[in-house]
Amino acid sequence: MIGFQNSIGRKIGAAILGTTVSALVLTMTLNIASFFHSYRQATVQKANGLAKIMATSTISALDFNDPDSAKEILDSISLITNIVGATIFMPSGDIFASFGTKAKSLPVLDDGSQVEINTFIVTQPIKSGKDTLGYIVLEGTFSDQGEWFYHNLATSGLILLAVLAACIIAANHFRKKITKPIAQLTAAVREISENKDYSKRVAYKSKDEIGYLVSEFNSMLGKIETRDSWLNSHREMLETIVSQRTKEVRAKQGQLKEKNTQLIKQIHERRTAEMIREEVERINRHDLKSSLNLVIGYPELLLNKGNLTPEQGKYIKRIAAAGYRMLDMIQFHLEMFKMEQGIYTLKTMPVDLIEMLCSLEEEMALLLNQSEVSLSIIMNKEEINGAEEVHINGEMVLLRTMFRNLIKNGVEGSVKGGKVSIDIESDELFTTVSISNSLPVPAEVRGRFFNKYVTAGKEDGTGLGTYSANLIAKTHNASINMETSDQTGTTVSARFAAVTIES
Amino acid sequence: MELLGNHKILKPIITAFLAIMILMSSSIAMGADTKITATKTQLRALFIQKIPKYVLWPEQEDPAKDSKEGTPYTVATIDKESLLPYFNKPESFKLVRWPVANCQVLFLDSKNPRVIAAIIQRVKDKPILTIGQNPDFMRMGGIINFVESGSRMKLQVNICAARKAGLTISSKLLKLSEIYCGDEKE
Incomplete structure (x- = not known):
């Protein structure tokens, strides 16, 4: 049994004893006070009665002016211990006779008595018929009130001790009876708390509150036991799952690590390949440029020497133009690489779209003739005459490459006798250039029309035309999109921010 | 200066x-x-007026039972004039000169013992309270006698004579008095 510093038993015992003792002390105090007051009242009433007797007895003495007789009567007061003095006054205020402590003067009292803490005075008129012969004044003390008080106090104390002893025995009995089941309950709680053994039960049955408490506690223990076993099984299951998952995760971590190793290896290989490719391209460009110098330089020499027929001059010029175009393409290939990497620095300037498109028409005249495809440039629903001006901000060479590729794609995507339309629409905000041709984009490449190296149905297609057009448009912050169907053919539209040229 | x-x-x-x-x-x-200080006559008159309170007459003779209806004590005296100035309560006392047919108190203030003795003899069986101031008054059969003792006046009561006259003397009065039966002191 484990002791508690402030156990319920002690509290119950203290409560019973405290209440009982308090009630007893209060009752005894009030009882003593009440008896004390009654005692004083009774003493004063006795004194009043005595004064009346003395007044009656001394009438004859006053009638016949016999102070000795009066004194003799007053002397009998000596038998009354708490009366210390008696004085008979005549109506004139003179003292007729006295005993013991003599009153100095006739006191004037409203109700015939004056009560102090330890003394009292009573007066009584001495009457014979209607005549007032004098007054008797009795002075007394509550001399025995202290003795009476201490006697009562001692008696009360003894009673209190006796009752207290009885109360202690009774309180101890009831305390044990009340706290026994609580002690059992406490011991069970402590044992359960220490051993975590929820199979314990408290063996106490009663129809009182403690019995109900014990019953509910046992019921609660049963529920806890059930839940505890469920939790244990659940915990074991969770531990198994966690163990399995841990194994899986570790396996996947190994796989991931292996893949990461492979990926790093691939990246390293890719970088090596890229470096090799770049180096090869750089070498190729350099070699091509060296060869192109001859292709570009000799037509210039031939043209300067003259003696050429107009048709020969025309062909020579076309050779030179093709050389320059090839040079541009080699140069562009490098710039495309920069654009892909996002490191290209755009050298923007206002570019006249009409002039550029007319130049491209002239440049592609041979292709158009061979393909038997006509080119139509329309602005605001009307065919242009070459004098119009529509400006966009951009780099001439790149824009030229972009539209060259798109027109060339359009021509190649047209049937013989067909037409490629270039529709220019310009408003305050945007300038949109749409290039349309009659044939649809093959279905297998529609979804990746602007992707790199995507080509279909062309013998010499590099798969870079639409890719580079898309790259250039993005570099110019322009949007580009393609719409194609079997009925309406294909339209590629590029939308640029409009530029206003101040005159 | x-x-x-x-x-x-x-x-x-x-x-x-x-x-x-x-x-x-x-x-x-x-x-x-x-x-x-009061005169002796005044004192005697005062005593005579107070004594009836302590005396009980036979019922048919007791004026006290009628006093509430205004019937005063009839006090007879030989020398009415000497006491008359001190009897100023006519509603209580009626002072008359002896001889009289009916009275309750008879004050025998005569200095002649024979007269006193004759009067006492005459009224001794009647319920009349006889009061005197003579040394032989008790022996003569008088009921209450005034005796001077120094500066004070004391009473002597002849209870045998009172009993004979059918009067009852209050113990309060007897307590103040010297009690006699005839001329013998009790």
Whole structure:
């Protein structure tokens, strides 16, 4: 049994004893006070009665002016211990006779008595018929009130001790009876708390509150036991799952690590390949440029020497133009690489779209003739005459490459006798250039029309035309999109921010 | 110095002051004396008026039962004139001259013992309270006798005579009195 510093038993015992003792002390105090007051009242009433007797007895003495007789009567007061003095006054205020402590003067009292803490005075008129012969004044003390008080106090104390002893025995009995089941309950709680053994039960049955408490506690223990076993099984299951998952995760971590190793290896290989490719391209460009110098330089020499027929001059010029175009393409290939990497620095300037498109028409005249495809440039629903001006901000060479590729794609995507339309629409905000041709984009490449190296149905297609057009448009912050169907053919539209040229 | 020089003026003033003081003190003494001292006749009259309170007459003769209706005690005396100034309560006492047919109290103030004895003999069986002031009054069969004792007046009560007359004397009165039966002191 484990002791508690402030156990319920002690509290119950203290409560019973405290209440009982308090009630007893209060009752005894009030009882003593009440008896004390009654005692004083009774003493004063006795004194009043005595004064009346003395007044009656001394009438004859006053009638016949016999102070000795009066004194003799007053002397009998000596038998009354708490009366210390008696004085008979005549109506004139003179003292007729006295005993013991003599009153100095006739006191004037409203109700015939004056009560102090330890003394009292009573007066009584001495009457014979209607005549007032004098007054008797009795002075007394509550001399025995202290003795009476201490006697009562001692008696009360003894009673209190006796009752207290009885109360202690009774309180101890009831305390044990009340706290026994609580002690059992406490011991069970402590044992359960220490051993975590929820199979314990408290063996106490009663129809009182403690019995109900014990019953509910046992019921609660049963529920806890059930839940505890469920939790244990659940915990074991969770531990198994966690163990399995841990194994899986570790396996996947190994796989991931292996893949990461492979990926790093691939990246390293890719970088090596890229470096090799770049180096090869750089070498190729350099070699091509060296060869192109001859292709570009000799037509210039031939043209300067003259003696050429107009048709020969025309062909020579076309050779030179093709050389320059090839040079541009080699140069562009490098710039495309920069654009892909996002490191290209755009050298923007206002570019006249009409002039550029007319130049491209002239440049592609041979292709158009061979393909038997006509080119139509329309602005605001009307065919242009070459004098119009529509400006966009951009780099001439790149824009030229972009539209060259798109027109060339359009021509190649047209049937013989067909037409490629270039529709220019310009408003305050945007300038949109749409290039349309009659044939649809093959279905297998529609979804990746602007992707790199995507080509279909062309013998010499590099798969870079639409890719580079898309790259250039993005570099110019322009949007580009393609719409194609079997009925309406294909339209590629590029939308640029409009530029206003101040005159 | 000036005051000392005027002692001739002060002397009669002081003498007059002392004379006034002496006169005042004597008058106060006289007043006090008159206050506490009564004449013997006055004292006797007072006693005669108080004694009936302590005496019980036979029922048919007791004027007290009728006193509430205004019937006073009839006090008979030989020398009515000497007591008359002190009987000023006609509603309580009626002072008459002896002889009279009916009275409750008879004060025998005669100095002649034979007259007193004759009157007592005449009324001894009647419920009449006889009061006297003679040394032989008890022996003569009188009921209450006034006796001077120093400056005070005391009472002697003949209870045998009272019993014979059918009167009952209160113990309160007997307590103050010397009790006799005839001429023998009890």
